[in-house]
Amino acid sequence: MELVDLTVEGERNPLGIDDLAPRFSWRLADDGRGIRQASYRIQVAADEARLITGIALLVDTEECRSPHSHLVECRLPVLGSRRSYAWRVQVRDTQGRLSEWSAPQRWEMGLLDKCEWSARWISPREYRDRDVPSPAPYLRRSFNVRPGLVRARAYMSAQGLYAARINGERIGDAVLTPGWTSYHDRIQYQTYDITDALVVGENVVGVMLGDGWFRGSLWPGPRNRYGEHLALLCQIELFYADGTSETIGTERDNWTCSTGAILSSELYAGEVQDARLEPIGWDRPGFDASEWSSVIEAPEPRGRLIAQSCPPVRRIEERAPISVERLADGQVIIDMGQNMVGWTRLRASGPAGTTITVRHAELLQPDGSLYTENLQAAVQTDRFTLRGEGEEIFEPHFTFHGFRYVSVEGYPGELTPDAITGIVCHSDLTLTGEFECSEPLVNQLQSNILWSQRGNFVDIPTDCPQRAERMGWTADVQLFAPTAAFNMDVRRFLSKWLEDLAADQQDDGAVPWIVPRIEGQEGTAGWGDATTIVPWTLYQHYGDLRVLERAYPSMKRWVQYIDRRVGPDLIWARDFQFGDWLDYLSVTQNEAFGATPPPLVATAYYARSTNILARSAVLLGRDADAAHYAASFERIREAFVARFVGEDATVRGSSERAPSQAGYVVALDFDLLPEALRPPAAAKLAAEVRASGHLTTGFLGTPRLLPVLSRFGYNDEAYALLERRDVPSWLYPVTKGATTIWERWDGLLPDGSPKPDTDMNSFNHYLYGSVGAWLYETVAGLGLDPERPGYKHIRFAPQPGGSITRASARHLGPYGPIAIAWERYDEHFSCSVDVPPNSSATLRFPSADPARIREGGRPIASSRDIRAIVPGVDHVLIEFGSGSFAFDNEPGNDQQ
Secondary structure (H helix, E strand, O other): OEEEEEEEEEEEEOOOEEOOOOOOEEEEEEOOOOOOEEEEEEEEEEHHHHHHHHHOOOEEEEOOOOOOOOOOOOOOOOOOOOOEEEOOOOOEOOOEOOOOOOOOEEEEOOOOHHHOOOOOOOEEEEOOOOOOOOOOEEEEEEEOOOEEEEEEEEEEEEEEEEEEEOOOEEEEEEEEOOOOOOOOOOOEEEEEEHHHHOEEEEEEEEEEOHHHHHHHHOOOOOOOOOOOOEEEEEEEEEOOOOEEEEEEEEEOOOOEEEOOOOEEOOOOEEEEEEHHHHOOOOOOOOOOOOOOOEEEOOOOOEEEEOOOOOOOEEEEEEEEEOOOEEEEOEEEEEEEEEEEEEEEEEEOOOOOOOOEEEEEEEEEEEOOEEOOEEEEEOEEEEEEEOOOOOEEEEEOOOOOOOEEEEEEEEEOOOOHHHHHHEEEEEOOEEOOOOEEOOOOHHHHHHHHHHHHHHHHHHHOOOOOOOOOOOEEEEEHHHHHHHHHHHOOOHHHHHHHHHHHHHOOOOOOEEEEEEOOOOOEEEEEOOOOOHHHHHHHHHHHHHHOOHHHHHHHHHHHHHHHHHHHHOOOOOOOOOOOOOOOOOOOOHHHOOOOOOOOHHHHHHHHHHHHHHHHHHHHHHHOHHHHHHHHHHHHHHHHHHHHHHEEEEEOEEEOOOOOOOHHHHHHHHHOOOOOOHHHHHHHHHHHHHHHHHEEEEOOOOOOOHHHHHHHHHHHOHHHHHHHHHOOOOOOOOOHHHOOOOOOOOOOOOOEEOOOOOOOOOOOOOOOOHHHHHHHHHHHHHHHHEEEEEOOOOOEEEOOOOOOOOOEEEEEEEEEOOOOOOEEEEEOOOOOOEEEEEEOOOEEEEEEEEOOOOHHHOOOOOOOHHHHOOOEEEOOOEEEEEHHHHHHHHEEEEEOOOOO
């Protein structure tokens, strides 16, 4: 047994964390069958030498009997600021085998208390009050390093965005730091190991500041949402071999400031640079800064400083253009081949003063020029003016764009493909999921889902990355979270966002529509329920009970808020509601709220959040809350049925001519109907789908429509909706060349032109990509067991259908790689699965006769690795432990 992928709070050898009770994770690498951990032993020491020798250990758990190897807690000593710790783990399996000790791993604490910061916030003296975009401030300081340096750290943050350099080299590889949080409550700082960047003698730290989310333009109103003053906080700490240390921090006496090439930089508008204005060498020793201005001490921000808690935004990928064409008016149009998020890097040589204009858009007009009507006020334009000294390379620093196509004007000479590169940027989350099947259009759909997730996970989960919005809409993420968790490791990313949600939650418990909160809108069903549904989703996918512990106060306040908004009948009929936003009836027939009454949706979500709260209370040992909210859920469920459901299981829509698919979906998905009414209600939903020939659901109904149909045995209807190629459908955009998920089913008309008369027409909007979870769970058949979360037990349940003859999925779960691949032809069905060590699984094999099912060519009943065989009406449940298994059925089987 080898122990691999060792992490502390999900990160390998993290630097500068502030969690006082960090948890440990590891995976067992063993391809044998039935491998299970029986116990573990964790040791922690102040350094690697003490750890290996076992001298002066800080922690030795001895052998702890436990099957858990993910987010394992152990009793740690009081952890100190700046302190570094080494740790290792050893495990024993249920066969008695003892592993070798893992290779030593490390983690380092950040600054854990406000008093640890001797640095002060500073602002540029001449550039601090601006109501319009202004030149980016450049700040610098020189300092000396003595011989004998053994360790150096830089702790940095900004009000605004920062890009830091030491001795001419960039610090770290993160961009758009310190990220977007609820700045009035929380401001992140980053920790950097700068030991190797320093030299004996003079060194220079230089920092550029950008407006970013803090001071730049943000939808839907003016600039300066969080403050008018850009500010920097930087604390460099030097540690020497003789035991001494020095601190170089931001303060007003030794720092100077000026401006440079960046004339303006806005998230929506883009960046303007004039290379002629760049002070060459400003971030290196020897630069003459005598004419630079002094700085002033800035007011302390309201928000408390917190360590970076999730992977930062980074440059993830570089893409070459697939075509470069020149239009008659001189514009050069570049096709990057993929709707992406980030920016372009441009290489150019030309006379000084030459200005190159680079514009970005998702689509082209029929005449070949950029389509920009859907960008609203976001012009997405970068301008670069050449210095005129040989080849120059331009990239923006403090903006990002959503685009596939690029227009370049003013380029000197011929623009060749190697002169421009697409830089893909997003939060650097581990890719954990793959899905593939026999239908190429569905494979492209999966690719589109993943690219929309990449483009909208830029430090926070946003609705769209291109127009003047790019906000953390709460409904979008609560609906997409299950799909997101299949595709990527989103535990820390969404946990950080949930902390901002709790910070922005109002005193009365209302949850904002948007997090971080921008305007005063809050308290709407389906949107505010993100505070219960997202933590519950993370718990299901990662088995992380702490996320429920931390979210529980917010969850409870939200439910209590709704308690006060409903009347004695428990129906949430007051307050503004989005309802099933943008459902097909509201879009096509100009109905205000489409087929589904807003009180129906609101009351259903009231029940859903109350049920989650009750179940969370059980897990957290809050017995009184558990009993109270379980009883409350039952009363709300009864009220829902009394108001919205007929005796024949009809879920009432807005009118007789408008049956509500979404109404049936939420009623069935949230288990609001009595058991006896569920089958007839599901039959009515399936009948309505067949009658209409397409979905009629909107934002809240669509993500769960196919899962509900499949759950209740209407797989044919679910697959028909998946494989439909006309509007509205998932595959219509694919047939129109989409490479990301669209906000509207008919964003492009059949003739290829953009939908007219609307500027709310994003072509990178992941919400309808929520179908991805169904692709993994139902088409491929890779799912989790809600009773044993975090993939401790895996449910393989492929449900073949439609024209798809094979499918496969892989997922990197907390315990290791999980995989399934199946194929069917004629009456034959084969299925292979991989279960990681320390997990178990149940396969729902679509066959009525267990005697005809083989594993590895032998009857399953003869395999000692099969733990249980349970026949069903049209399937057989087969339970087994870790390892690789290959199942098939003999010819003549009555496989469904």
